[in-house]
Amino acid sequence: MACLLIYDRRFLDHDPGRAHPECPQRLSAVLDGLRSAGLAGRLRPISFRQAAADQLALVHEPAYVDLVRLMCDEGFTSIGSDDTRLCAKSYDVAALAAGGAMAACDAVMAGTARRAFCAVRPPGHHALADQAMGFCLFNNAAIAAEHLRRRHGLERVAIVDFDAHHGNGTQSVFESCASVLYVSIHERPGSIDFPGSGQADEVGTGPGRGYTLNVPLSRGAGDAEYRAAIEREILPALRRFRPEMLLLSAGFDALAADAISHLALEPESFGWITEQLLTAADHYTGGRVVSILEGGYALDCLGAAAARHVAALLG
Ligand SMILES: [Zn+2]
Numbered sequence: 576m577a578c579l580l581i582y583d584r585r586f587l588d589h590d591p592g593r594a595h596p597e598c599p600q601r602l603s604a605v606l607d608g609l610r611s612a613g614l615a616g617r618l619r620p621i622s623f624r625q626a627a628a629d630q631l632a633l634v635h636e637p638a639y640v641d642l643v644r645l646m647c648d649e650g651f652t653s654i655g656s657d658d659t660r661l662c663a664k665s666y667d668v669a670a671l672a673a674g675g676a677m678a679a680c681d682a683v684m685a686g687t688a689r690r691a692f693c694a695v696r697p698p699g700h701h702a703l704a705d706q707a708m709g710f711c712l713f714n715n716a717a718i719a720a721e722h723l724r725r726r727h728g729l730e731r732v733a734i735v736d737f738d739a740h741h742g743n744g745t746q747s748v749f750e751s752c753a754s755v756l757y758v759s760i761h762e763r764p765g766s767i768d769f770p771g772s773g774q775a776d777e778v779g780t781g782p783g784r785g786y787t788l789n790v791p792l793s794r795g796a797g798d799a800e801y802r803a804a805i806e807r808e809i810l811p812a813l814r815r816f817r818p819e820m821l822l823l824s825a826g827f828d829a830l831a832a833d834a835i836s837h838l839a840l841e842p843e844s845f846g847w848i849t850e851q852l853l854t855a856a857d858h859y860t861g862g863r864v865v866s867i868l869e870g871g872y873a874l875d876c877l878g879a880a881a882a883r884h885v886a887a888l889l890g
Pocket of ligand 1: 739740826828870871
């Protein structure tokens with residue numbers, strides 16, 4: 576199946592400083608992995624532009640968007656907490672990542688292809704409406720989902736987040752919204768320190784109650800635990816929701832080799848996880864899926880994991 580690639584070398588220009596896990600080499604590892612697996616030539620690059628401030632404000636407070644711009648211009652090197660770093664180009668790079676995710680949605684909605692993989696950074700799923708957090712400045716997946724609702728009139732968008740960490744930012748944006756199903760499978764809070772949320776009893780609020788699904792896994796969870804959780808909880812939730820579009824917050828930090836979590840997936844795991852999600856959603860989405868890179872810091876096997884994921888997108 577045709578799959579679009581969203582990538583620009585300017586994504587390497589967000590410089591978090593020395594010895595930071597969210598480094599530009601992550602994207603090089605992802606692209607090398609796609610090349611080594613013989614997949615790069617099967618992906619169709621598309622052009623895209625930086626998201627405008629009002630597009631970032633689909634989910635972020637306008638004052639926060641202005642603040643990120645100002646802090647980059649003024650030479651600040653972090654925002655919110657010390658681990659979320661800035662350089663002079665970070666606003667533009669983060670807005671380009673959000674613009675790439677939106678362009679992927681536009682192309683998929685236009686029928687250019689049914690699937691897209693966004694090899695973007697910085698990641699987005701911890702970014703709140705008014706706050707940077709956990710290496711994330713703008714919430715790429717949330718902006719894409721809101722763009723699909725407002726621009727394309729979709730009434731049911733599912734976001735499945737398989738990053739090792741709970742996507743607290745995405746949950747926060749949509750927790751009272753019944754039009755976006757947010758599903759996160761991640762290491763249990765308490766076992767992993769960050770971000771501290773994502774318990775199973777966080778199910779959404781008000782009209783959004785029942786449209787947030789958190790599946791926390793214990794330290795050391797691997798294929799067997801993922802398979803059981805996906806089959807018992809996530810696939811039935813997708814089928815009940817009948818999404819018109821599936822967005823994936825594709826984090827690869829649940830790899831056993833990734834020091835940032837205590838989960839135990841192998842690169843191959845991301846192939847079958849992706850296949851399972853697509854099989855459940857395709858009936859409703861017509862095969863439309865946009866995958867957006869989140870975390871993944873084990874440079875020696877991140878590329879192999881991303882390649883398994885993209886191979887499954889290609890079908
Ligand atoms: Zn993560």
